[in-house]
Amino acid sequence: MNEIRIFSPASIANLSCGYDILGVCLDKVGDEILVRKTKKRGVVITKITGQKLSKDIRLNVAGVSASALLNETEVDCGFEIEIHKGIKPGSGIGSSAASSAGSVFAINQLIGKPYSNKELVKFAMEGEKAASGSLHADNVAAVLLGGFTFVRNSSKNDYFKLNSPIELAFTIIHPQIEIKTSDSRAIVKKHVSLQEMTEQSANIGSFVTGLYTEDYELIGRSIEDNVIEPLRSILIPKFNELKKTSLYNGALGCGISGSGPSVFAISKGASTAKKVGVSMGKIYNELDLEYDIHISYVNDIGIKILEFK
């Protein structure tokens, strides 16, 4: 195999109750990445479409993660990367994760798969670190493993995939404002009360239970965050109204996607998810604020190979 073209999907981290530990992989929206073997060693990014981003491999997350992989692996060739961004940077649905995870996934395929997808998480995290300043695995684990993923301890590579109830559908609304992950992380408070810790623990435990028992109501009411959301939601236009209308229109739960500004809602079935999306769109129409809306079931596969030769 000399060339591979993949689809590397968007993802939602945190999901309200799982700050830095929970993620889910989405469908349809994502980046397309083409990687080609070259005789000359090293990594070069030859083309980026869809967004204006640096091609410098020390600055572009796809280059950073690819370099991390190649620093640990002996190969007798180099790689050219083309990135077609389908996810807007700073949207809060894992733009950097899609590129970081995508480049290492593609290179791993081209060199005969010496690593499992789970083992690739640590390289992809280097891209995340370049983007946000911290090694967090919640988005990249979701992209590489697919489905709902849980990060128990990223420094011990302790990640795993959870069960995904088949009817869970996501609505994501992305207001066209940019919040950098590093800025959004900065406003989070450094200490919480024991009561808040207990509530957060109660919700993540209940959420996981809901996934395994396929109890949609329990999943919905566990989408609760009294720690981070009250602070970060200030940066998101009309957050409380979005949440209210989504729940009124049948969503099971609603919260901030990653560090925002995207807001997600979960529903049982895509038709409810679409109705929820329309109701959220109305809020931003009234503000004359531009936005994107995505409707997606859980992508239980993760990155998809589109073509290779």
Added chain:
Amino acid sequence: MNEIRIFSPASIANLSCGYDILGVCLDKVGDEILVRKTKKRGVVITKITGQKLSKDIRLNVAGVSASALLNETEVDCGFEIEIHKGIKPGSGIGSSAASSAGSVFAINQLIGKPYSNKELVKFAMEGEKAASGSLHADNVAAVLLGGFTFVRNSSKNDYFKLNSPIELAFTIIHPQIEIKTSDSRAIVKKHVSLQEMTEQSANIGSFVTGLYTEDYELIGRSIEDNVIEPLRSILIPKFNELKKTSLYNGALGCGISGSGPSVFAISKGASTAKKVGVSMGKIYNELDLEYDIHISYVNDIGIKILEFK
């Protein structure tokens, strides 16, 4: 039915990663409670064996919870309660919970079961409040529902039962010192770092995942608590040594039972649990400290009816 005799079991709360939200019901060790209908209205405690405890229904937790139930329920009779304590108060394995839950369970049976076991939790919690000063449901929910139980929100009666992997066996060692729950709660710090909250959330989510996927290793490594254990373990003689020897002898995880002083270990299979118990006992033999040891699988039923007429 005019008289009922029940076995109301011991339980472990917290289980390291689930402070105030996780509990498990044990087998073999517990209280026997006999409740008899009387013509005269009201509740009286006529006999207590096994421990010296007050028979005043405003002070004895079984009387407090029974009174809470009868305040909400119209009945044309009264009740006599006999309690045969098999659990030592202050042991940290749910002594007050067994009595609080047992009395309301027995009365509910005698009056034709107007309440589900889940609905009885709120009455039993009143007994817990009398014992420790706070309304916590983790032990009483485990006793009334059986198995592993999760308390998402006790003020909203949001409790549920989790899956119990069949080979999970508990070793409990109870050093013969008394720590009052109210004292042990007092030394817990009131604030934690965001990092500690994330770690605690990661462990409870992983623990629940392990219960559903029956991944014994994952269950074991999720028995971790960097928040409460470092403070409470100071009150428990040789806690670190007990933990070390239990893990060395094959336990999957080890922590403080409830607010202590009992220490629990979990193992796969009763033979490992017994071996772990012997190794823990040696530590206290060297100290000349008296102790009890219990070995128990998970009691998935909860309270058992022994006899009625």
